[in-house]
Amino acid sequence: MAAKSRPTAADVARRADVGVATVDRVLNGRAPVRKETADRVREAAEAIGYHALPLIRHRTNARNVRNVRLGFVLQKGTDPFYQNVATGLRKELLSRLDVKGKPDIVFVDDITAESLRKKILEVGSRTDAVAFVAIDHPLVVLAVDELNLRKKPVFTLLSGISASGVTGYIGLDSRKVGRTGAFIISKMAGAKGKIATLVGSHRYLGQDHSEMGFRSYFREIGEEARLLETIVNFDDPEVAREVTTSLLDRHADLAAIYNAGGGQDGIVQAIRAHSSGQRPVVVCNDLTDATRPALIDGVINCFLCLPIEAFARAVIDEMVSSIIGIRPAAPNRTLPFDVIFAENLPA
Structure with a gap:
């Protein structure tokens, strides 16, 4: 005789006549869930012996609400x-x-x-x-x-x-973020030209690990010689603008920029204003309303974003x-x- 399987969240949802997402919201203490619905989920969990019943009871008991x-x-x-x-x-x-x-x-x-x-x-x-x-x-x-x-x-x-x-x-996982940025640039920027890396500060371990991951990818594919020395921009848009302008001035073959920190607005301003019309591939972190137009018109090619x-x-x-x-x-x-x-x- 086959062993009876343990009840799942889907079983609770069917019994309570709600969606699995509603069970998840009750289980994890997230609103909006009406008290009547939460009570129905608890009763369904009790009826079928759901393994997370103690947590559901805790979530649905108003006396357990804590400041x-x-x-x-x-x-x-x-x-x-x-x-x-x-x-x-x-x-x-x-x-x-x-x-x-x-x-x-x-x-x-x-x-x-x-x-x-x-x-x-x-x-x-x-x-x-x-x-x-x-x-x-x-x-x-x-x-x-x-x-x-x-x-x-x-x-x-x-x-x-x-x-x-x-x-x-x-x-x-900042190292994965950096390696993903490197992978994207390696596919979009072509096989020639210099690649710049910007960080806000090496004392941010997250940015430091992103830079290490970025460089490790190019080292593995035998293209580390394309990478310029990493530049610190203090996550400041004005410093990032000055740094990017200098890069465009000094490197006519600048193929890409990877920004592991902040200051993206300055990068955008520098590329748009530069007399050369150069458009290196640019990969940055974290899309915002301010940088959204730059993605649409191609000044920035990709964002690696925190959800x-x-x-x-x-x-x-x-x-x-x-x-x-x-x-x-x-x-x-x-x-x-x-x-x-x-x-x-x-x-």
């Missing part, structure tokens, strides 16, 4: 990308059924190590858990150590740091889990990234 204080230290507040990240974090926390609270989001324009250390500790002093984007520096590590002494969960976002006290990292909605969901999920203890936080949660060309540009 949480989540703190975030993000980079430059004028950067559209970080504004999009902040919006995603606010929406995701608001959508949770099992907790309530307002995220404490601070933007840091002065990204020196001392400034970051102070902001991380300041936000940590008034929240239950902290997540931040920061350079890898001993002063930032000291901030993590101090928060550890206060029993505060600490998460790094998008770029890790070399600190043993970090609760978890949430972001992309902000999925990222925000993962961040809030890990931080909440670390506070209320439903499960241990994941030490390394990497997400698949989106590869966006003009031809598959989202509406």
Whole structure:
């Protein structure tokens, strides 16, 4: 006699007469789900012995709704990308059924190590858990150590740091991002011409790993000699504009630019304004409304993008889990990234 299979989310959905997506929202504490619908999902799970019933009961019990204080230290507040990240974090926390609270989001324009250390500790002093984007520096590590002494969960976002006290990292596999950028350029830029690489700072481990992945791909295919020395643009559009203009001036055979950090607006401005009319293949990170026209008209050829909605969901999920203890936080949660060309540009 065949063993009876374990009930699945699809079985719960059929029993409750809802979609599987609704079961997922109840299971993971995401709204909007009406209380009546959530109760029906719980009753269906109870009836068929669904293995995640304890978690569903926790999510649907109004008495378990807990106030949480989540703190975030993000980079430059004028950067559209970080504004999009902040919006995603606010929406995701608001959508949770099992907790309530307002995220404490601070933007840091002065990204020196001392400034970051102070902001991380300041936000940590008034929240239950902290997540931040920061350079890898001993002063930032000291901030993590101090928060550890206060029993505060600490998460790094998008770029890790070399600190043993970090609760978890949430972001992309930066080496894969860099290798993907290299693969795209190798197929689009042809076999001749120089290739430039830009980073905001080598102290961002995420950008450093992207650059290493980018270079490793060209080394493997025997074309490392095409790569120019990596240039630091401090994620600043004006510096990126100056750097790109200089590259176009000095290299008539410039075939491609890979930007592992920020400042894309400056790259676009330089290419559009340059008297040579050169159009190197350009691969950058993270599409925004400001850079969307550049993708449409071909100044930028491809964006390697953080899926902000999925990222925000993962961040809030890990931080909440670390506070209320439903499960241990994941030490390394990497997400698949989106590869966006003009031809598959989202509406």
